[in-house]
Amino acid sequence: xxxxxxxxxxxxLEAGAVSVADVRSWADQxxxxxxxxxxxxxxxCTEANAASALSLLHExxxxxxxxxxxxxxxxxxxxxxxxxxxxxxxxxGLLSRMANLGFTPNEEAEHQMSWFAENLALIDVKEFAPELxxxxxxxxxAFLAKYSV
Numbered sequence: 308x309x310x311x312x313x314x315x316x317x318x319x320l321e322a323g324a325v326s327v328a329d330v331r332s333w334a335d336q337x338x339x340x341x342x343x344x345x346x347x348x349x350x351x352c353t354e355a356n357a358a359s360a361l362s363l364l365h366e367x368x369x370x371x372x373x374x375x376x377x378x379x380x381x382x383x384x385x386x387x388x389x390x391x392x393x394x395x396x397x398x399x400g401l402l403s404r405m406a407n408l409g410f411t412p413n414e415e416a417e418h419q420m421s422w423f424a425e426n427l428a429l430i431d432v433k434e435f436a437p438e439l440x441x442x443x444x445x446x447x448x449a450f451l452a453k454y455s456v
Contacts, residue, residue, distance in 0.1 A: 309337065309348075314368035315379030317361055318410065322401030323394065324387035330360050377410045378455060385451040395431035398447075399424045412454045423447050 316333060319325045334351035338344045347363045354360045368376075384401055387393035393401075403424040404410075411417035427447065430440050 309345075310368045310370045311372050311375045312379060313364045314371040314373075314376040315383060317364035317368060318376070318380040318401060318405060319383040319387070320357060320361055320364065321404070322384070323397040324384050324392070324401060327355060327357050327360050330354070330364065373410055374412070377405065377412055380405060380410060381412075381451060382455040385455040388448070388451060395427045399427040399431065402427070416450075416454055419450055423450060 312333065316325060316330055320327070320330060331352055331354065334348050337348045338352055341348075345367070347367055351360060351363050354363065380401070384393065384398060388398060402420045406417050406420040406424065411420060423443075423446075426435075426443050429435060430443060435443070
């Protein structure tokens, strides 16, 4: 499970949906729960640099389950989206990256992820009327609710 969580955290850290402090908290949980934690987990506990944290997370995600990583990444994105802590551009970038790497719940969701990525980026540059922006954001909320469980 650690590798799945590490992959999900790497995806959402790159998008800005979680912080390095969130990654350190995750690593702290593992240190507390494992009798002999991996040295990379110990490094993450004190890592302050996002690039270094990403590198360690990628190393830890060597035996991942893409479907579970996808769900976890979408769960992190949903939390950040609801808290207002991820930008439209960040959410769009994450969705695009996930779709391109095959981190999708299913084929229909892959198309939706690409559509949302494009439209969230357009909302970010004020290409839509406020009513249409609200509709797209509402549909995105529903998408995240559906695929983050």
